[in-house]
Amino acid sequence: MRSKRLHYGWIVAAITFLTLLAAAGVRSTPSVLMVPLESEFHWSRATISSAVAVNILLYGLMGPFAAAIMERFGIRRTMVSALTVIAFGVAMTPLMTEPWQLILLWGVVVGSGTGVTAMVLGATVVAHWFTERRGLVMGILTASTATGQLVFLPMLASFADAYGWRSVSLTVAGVSAVMVPVVALFMRNRPGDLGLRPYGEPEGTEPPVHVAGNPFTRAINALIAGFRSRDFWLLAGSFFVCGASTNGLIGTHLIPACVDHGIPEVTGASLLAAMGIFDFFGTTLSGWLSDRWDNRYLLAWYYGLRGLSLLFLPFSFDLSFAGLSIFAVFYGLDWIATVPPTVRLATNAFGKENVGIMFGWIGAAHQLGASFAAYGAGLLRTDLGSYTQAFMISGALCVGASVMVLFIGLKRGRDEGELRPIAIPAE
Known part of the structure; x- marks a missing residue:
């Protein structure tokens, strides 16, 4: 008789969600500071901006090496170590x-x-x-x-305004530290650790082979294998x-940019919020759609x-806060909706x-790309006194990417579901 209990994969997903939530708080802090x-x-x-660019x-x-380390030493141990490093670094600022x-x-x-507690996690x-339900x-x-x-x-913008930027650093450091015991107590590496199969895995399916090679070597071998794949270049x-x-x-x-146009910092932070x-609804919907539609067309x-x-953003500042609100809705639905179909195509x-x-x-x-944009936009603002050129360049790049993604998987007439996985040596 099939068990009615909640599959532990959903608990693992919930802990991962909270960890990524805390990491997002850390990564959003530089815009407030x-x-x-x-x-x-x-x-x-x-x-x-140069510090943000390095970050x-x-x-x-760190992503590919973090993935190899997770395969070698386990997800839980890797997450605990990363959260400890984050809490220490932020607390010292x-x-x-x-x-x-x-x-x-x-x-x-x-x-x-934060590179360990990233999308690769x-x-x-x-x-x-x-x-x-992967998507x-x-x-x-x-x-x-x-x-x-x-x-x-x-919250962080309000703290910075009322108590100074140091209170912001201590707050996000505390949140990261709180997640350490949660991950240590409840996170698990694989379903097999609990005698389970992955959620939805048919009975009789062979469990994946545990990779025991050197994590650094495996990460480099993966990059070399990727260089030989046109789909890797298109996805990357x-x-x-x-x-x-x-x-x-x-x-x-x-x-x-909002401050440059006379919009208070707290208001700008509320706009991002x-x-x-x-984006929460847009990205969740994108995951649902990626299980059902051609992911290339979704990305396009x-x-x-x-x-x-x-391309509209520089003009929205001239329409006061109402123009920015229009941008927030339109852009927000699409902020990181690209991730689920990109992961699906990579799989x-x-x-x-x-x-x-x-x-x-x-x-x-x-x-x-984010690093170049973080530093480049700051440099353009310093030299030209405006972010307009940075916004326009980024918009044009996105239009070009919408064409690029249509060619993913189009090898010898095959569609996206017929690609053949590549082999990555462990050593």
């Missing part, structure tokens, strides 16, 4: 007085820690624990980034544009609509057993 740091230390917008770059580069300390703590330490958990679960986990903004941004290239048009640009610079509300629509919204291209590490490299391209 940028103006206060500029005012107190008289650091330029470009200098502060975003390491956040992405109130003591900084020089730009290099900002780059070291927020760029290197926090960037490395969600992809690895989904691959291990779910056979059915939906990935959509929900991805939406935790938006929910993190919804929960943290207005489009995801580069995704990063350049989301957390690298809007997530980092929308609040400072509102975008988070719409997402990038095209995002590009149009970014088809590289196989379930390799999706974590390959998506890690694709995610690295995402953060590379």
Whole structure:
């Protein structure tokens, strides 16, 4: 008789959601700190943006190595270590007085820690624990980034306004520290640890082989294998544009851009939080759609609509807060809706057993794009006194990406469901 108990995969997904939620709070903090740091230390917008750029770059580069480490040492141990590093790095930032300390703590330490608790974590958990509902679960986990903004941004902006930016750092450090015992007590690595099969896995299916090779070597081998695949270049290239048009640009610079136009910082943070509300529903719906529709066409629509919204953004400031509200709804629904179909296409291209590490490299391209946008937009603002050029360039890149994704999987007439996974040696 089939058990009616809740499958433990849903508990693992819930813990992963909370971890990603806490990490989203940490990663949204620089947008709140940028103006206060500029005012107190008289650091330029470009200098502060350089620390954010390092953070975003390491956040992405850690992904494939984090996936290999999770395969080798387990998801739970890796998550506990990462959360501890994040809490330490953020807690030390109130003591900084020089730009290099900002780059070291927020760029290197926090960037490395959050890189482990990134989208690759969600992809690895989904691959291990779910056979059915993968798209939906990935959509929900991805939406935790938006929910993190919804929960943290207005609160952190209010703290910065009322108590100073140091209170913001201590708050997010405390949230990360609280998650450490939760993960240690309730997280599990694989269904087999509890004598279970992945959710929806048919009886008699052979369990995946545990990879015991060197994590660094496996990550590099995965990158080499990816370089030989046209689909990898298309997925990584489009995801580069995704990063350049989301957390690298809007997530980092929308609040400072609002301040430039006379909109208070707290109001700008509330605008990002509102975008988070719409993105939660948009990304969850995207996960549901990715289980049912051609993921290439979904991505084409997402990038095209995002590009149009970014081209509209410079003009929305002239329409006062009402214009920004229109942008928030339109852009918010599409913020990170690209993740579920990208993960689905990566799974088809590289196989379930390799999706974590390959998506890690694709995610690295995402953060590379975000890093360029974070620094480049700050540099353009410093040199030209405006973000208009940065918004227009990003919008044009999105329109180009909407065409690029249509070619994913079109090898010898095969459709996206007929791709053959590549082999990645462990050593």
